[in-house]
Amino acid sequence: MTSRIYSFLRSVALALTALSLAPGASAGDEGLTFGMLLVGPYNDHGWSQAHYEGGRYVEEKLPGTKMIYIDKVNPADRPGLTIPMVVDDLVDKGAKLIIANSDDMKDGVREAAQQHPGVKFIHISGDDVLTGKATDNLGNLMGRMEYGKMMAGFVAAMTTRTGKIAYLGPLINEETKRLAVSAYLGAHYAWTQIRKKPASEFSFKVSWIGFWFNIPGVTADPTQVVRNFIDTGHDVVLSGIDTTEALIVASQKRQEGKDVYAVPYDYIGSCDSAPKACLGVPYFNWGPDYLGIVRSVMDSSWKQAWTWNGPDWRDINDKDTSTVGFATGAALNGENQAHLDAFIDGLSSGKINLFTGPLNYQDGSVFLKAGEIATDKQIWYLKQLLKGMEGASQ
């Protein structure tokens, strides 16, 4: 009996040895291998999916290039994981360029870039190049979503009946403040200039959940926050978070008979899950920028830069040229569609510049004097929400 057990165990041991000799990763074809760190799921219908599709776009345009991605890179989803560790792994697998898609990865990317001077890094939404904290193999890229958010705010204010618009914010930092402010400016413009209604009948409420997406037990639950918005009379909810809760809840409330809408964020296909509740979505189109970066790394012409690219005003929805776009939703009516087109023309020609003074911060201090136009840096490093908005600034 014992000998039979032993022979059985021996064969198991052999099987395990065979397993340990399984194929490792192959790397180093002719094309470039680039790694992508996504903070959320690759199919989140939001922020991370937009990046994922941008990477796929590069693979399609440059045969031979290969993306290795890892999603849900955040300590709540992957306990014990840190950015430098994942980067080590991607570099082992042959990645010559690493794209990190979250503000949350800022410190980790900086550390990883120091450890791998031969690898290029792009930190999305960061400013380490501006602040001088980046080593020279680390660059920053961001889209001028301010325009997209102005359009989002615009369609919201054109559609609202109650005059109460809500903004589902992620965490509070300079980026999220400037995006919420942009949405407010677009909405305020539509309400007062197009609909010619008094500003006193308009309200814009911002609630922050504490992170880019829901982490049960840690952040506020975005589903509850949106329900609360709608139950307190807000009939259009703008999403500023990575995922689509605002649209889902608005759609559920519509089925209960409420006349409410949402504007999701980040990903061109966000409206698909509930088109009837969707006024449109301001989205990032990372493909063309990624393509340029990958090409420049391949031919060694890559240079460190802090890049903040806007829409291609000839056609903001051109998927080969425009970094930021706005996809109209099925719920936007024809008349408002025409107003939106005129608004986009105004932004494009520069006739409309909503970051023009007089604008005051929430605490009453001056952001822009009358007639003053904000510089890029003033917008990037926006200190507070503006007067007229409800919600926390820090």
Add this chain to the structure above:
Amino acid sequence: MSRINRYLADTLLILVIVVVFTSLLLLLVGASPHEAFGHLISGSFGSWSKFSRVLNVWIPLTLCSIGLLYAFRAGLWNIGVEGQVVLGAIGTVGVLRLGIDSGYPMVTLFLAMLAAAALGGGWALVAGWLKIRGGVHEIFAGLGLNFVAMGIVLWLIFGPWKRPGIASMSGTEVFPRELWFPTLEGWRVSPYAIGIAILLILATSWILNHSRFGLNLKAVGHNPRAVVLFGLSPQRYLLIAIIISGALAGLAGGLQVSGIYHRLIPAISSGYGYLGLLVVMLANFRLLPIPFIALFFAALNVGSIQLPMMMQLDSSLSGVIQGACVLSALLVFGIRHLRSRGPGN
């Protein structure tokens, strides 16, 4: 068969059950078990950098597990490890914050580790005190205290310790380099942390198996009523055991801060408290297997990142494997226990 042989046979049997079960599961979702196990192994032991990541998980997991052993010896279920890890992390961050620009980084780090152990032990003492003075079962006290600890950490991150101008659950500001646990060039794990873990394993081995305290603790765990006859105070032993348990968990939390994350984050414990319970159960509540099982679990945790990266599989497979290990271990131990008592043996 000798005891060691029997234990090895049991272990292999458990592994076989787990491998078969996991393979079936993989085949069910249309993935190659061969490839998946290959990635798990090469992803954890394939290079020094990967193995050092495994050690980074192994250290806190082992500390939590050996800490739990003290509590189990005294007959206590210290479910509160998770909270004790968190409190240890809070203690460390508190001291490190004071020590920024102090000019004495090593002293600061040392004090931070002491604070981690003290806060972890103190938090465990609360559970112990509730049991002895309030008659609250330590499982419920521990669970409750875990939630309270989580509440405290969220409050600190979003409130008093938040980054200037930012309100985010991402975590607090990263500490300057000199307050990171020192490591060597090309290492991703601190040799000091490895040293601490090994020292504490050896110390625990001596304390539990060879010291008078260890013997008494065992006696208290087996029969708290009888030990009174020998002049021992079971309550005192229970409290000391749970304090040691908490101190070790707290130390694990301190190392999570100073060695891995260099800041406070909501998920600072990485769930090692709960994972440690599985390790100890799988070890059949004995010290010797703990470092090895912890290494196995750590390797699974680290290696499983390869599954989504290389095979687009969900990495929760590592959790499935860990769970299957514990269940099949309980099964194997249970069957052996029944057979050793049954007829014809």
